[in-house]
Amino acid sequence: MGDLTIRPSRGLRGELTPPGDKSLSHRAVMLSGIAEGTTAISGFLTGEDTMHTARAMRALGVAIEDSGGGNLTVRGRGLRGLTEPADVLDMGNSGTGMRLLAGLLAGQDFFSVLTGDQYLRKRPMARIAEPLRSMGAGINGRAGGKLAPLAINGAGAGCRAIAYASPVASAQIKSAILLCGLFADGVTTVTEPHKSRDHTERMLRFFGVEVKEQGNRISLRGGQRLSAPLSDLVIPSDISSAAFFLVAGAVVPGSDVVVRNVGVNPTRTGILDVLQRMGADIELLNAREQAGEPVADIRVRHRKLKATRIGGEDIPRLIDEIPVLAVAAAVAEGTTVISDAAELRVKESDRIATVAGELAKLGAVIRERPDGMEIAGKDRLSGSVCESHGDHRIAMSLAVAGLVAEGMTTVRDTAWIDTSFPGFERTFVQAAYGIS
Numbered sequence: 314m315g316d317l318t319i320r321p322s323r324g325l326r327g328e329l330t331p332p333g334d335k336s337l338s339h340r341a342v343m344l345s346g347i348a349e350g351t352t353a354i355s356g357f358l359t360g361e362d363t364m365h366t367a368r369a370m371r372a373l374g375v376a377i378e379d380s381g382g383g384n385l386t387v388r389g390r391g392l393r394g395l396t397e398p399a400d401v402l403d404m405g406n407s408g409t410g411m412r413l414l415a416g417l418l419a420g421q422d423f424f425s426v427l428t429g430d431q432y433l434r435k436r437p438m439a440r441i442a443e444p445l446r447s448m449g450a451g452i453n454g455r456a457g458g459k460l461a462p463l464a465i466n467g468a469g470a471g472c473r474a475i476a477y478a479s480p481v482a483s484a485q486i487k488s489a490i491l492l493c494g495l496f497a498d499g500v501t502t503v504t505e506p507h508k509s510r511d512h513t514e515r516m517l518r519f520f521g522v523e524v525k526e527q528g529n530r531i532s533l534r535g536g537q538r539l540s541a542p543l544s545d546l547v548i549p550s551d552i553s554s555a556a557f558f559l560v561a562g563a564v565v566p567g568s569d570v571v572v573r574n575v576g577v578n579p580t581r582t583g584i585l586d587v588l589q590r591m592g593a594d595i596e597l598l599n600a601r602e603q604a605g606e607p608v609a610d611i612r613v614r615h616r617k618l619k620a621t622r623i624g625g626e627d628i629p630r631l632i633d634e635i636p637v638l639a640v641a642a643a644v645a646e647g648t649t650v651i652s653d654a655a656e657l658r659v660k661e662s663d664r665i666a667t668v669a670g671e672l673a674k675l676g677a678v679i680r681e682r683p684d685g686m687e688i689a690g691k692d693r694l695s696g697s698v699c700e701s702h703g704d705h706r707i708a709m710s711l712a713v714a715g716l717v718a719e720g721m722t723t724v725r726d727t728a729w730i731d732t733s734f735p736g737f738e739r740t741f742v743q744a745a746y747g748i749s
Contacts, residue, residue, distance in 0.1 A: 556634045
């Protein structure tokens with residue numbers, strides 16, 4: 314499925330713009346599909362994950378025109394306008410797409426089935442199925458409803474509002490419940506132990522829904538209609554995609570790079586906070602707002618990093634960036650400890666095991682913990698042949714590691730990168746080697 318070979322870089326230079334935010338793209342096409350009126354979306358991520366969500370919305374009766382370049386026109390069907398799909402909805406590799414769409418479908422008055430690829434069918438779904446059942450939906454699946462495929466009998470007019478205390482800080486759990494809560498009779502409330510990313514709440518407000526927030530408690534009243542925005546819904550670049558270039562710029566000597574148009578939502582900027590704690594030279598430029606989301610250009614220059622501790626409230630704000638932060642830790646001075654991140658074991662791969670195993674091939678001194686890892690930094694890594702494990706973030710993290718490894722590094726099976734960052738190799742080569 315394609316390999317990527319990397320040689321050491323003499324420094325990242327210039328400017329680059331990562332693709333649109335994956336989390337926002339999923340939410341944009343879902344919410345515009347149940348809004349009244351037509352929504353123009355620009356900056357939509359045309360990766361495999363988000364295109365599966367767009368295809369699913371089409372199968373639910375939503376007209377979506379794709380004019381290329383991340384520009385979509387979505388003709389909303391209103392809050393109760395979705396129709397029963399004629400076939401199973403395939404969400405590919407997307408956990409976000411499956412879990413959020415399950416919340417939307419749980420409030421409908423029809424039957425639907427969600428499935429995905431071999432990796433998604435292994436990921437835990439009980440965390441959203443259980444609260445959605447308590448709202449009146451019938452949800453069945455493999456392993457007693459814990460694994461996809463998920464067969465959903467929507468609650469329809471019997472959809473019930475709930476007050477749910479989530480055992481973990483998870484935007485996917487919170488969002489699934491809130492989306493179902495749009496169809497419920499009464500006020501739905503979700504309380505989290507720590508605040509997770511708040512893209513759903515912000516975008517619901519952008520579509521005119523009143524969402525109340527008190528600390529880590531979010532609530533909305535069911536039955537509110539969504540209205541298509543008068544202006545375009547502009548999606549910024551994904552900070553999770555930018556993270557690979559931020560870390561590369563911080564660790565590769567001679568680097569001075571600007572990553573443009575990045576979403577800097579405070580619930581997502583843990584990567585910036587941790588890198589700055591490690592001593593990274595990071596500057597935010599041209600701060601602004603797009604569609605309710607804060608955006609900035611980020612300049613990063615190389616500076617020798619120092620170890621830090623990552624855990625607690627850090628984790629919900631950078632869970633997807635831990636693989637590439639592990640690369641930064643592997644070449645930092647001192648021992649970095651990552652804890653409270655057991656959620657990594659149920660991602661596209663067991664990211665604790667795959668990060669530890671693959672970075673060890675490159676000479677990193679790394680030890681697994683049940684909920685994280687310990688990484689003793691060294692000056693340089695050594696090139697090797699590594700595996701992606703079918704995980705886009707592992708593949709891209711290893712590519713960054715190859716930039717600071719002596720000799721050649723090959724990352725095998727990198728086609729998975731297209732799930733979140735189509736065109737990564739071209740952007741990576743341009744930034745790292747100045748080759749167009």
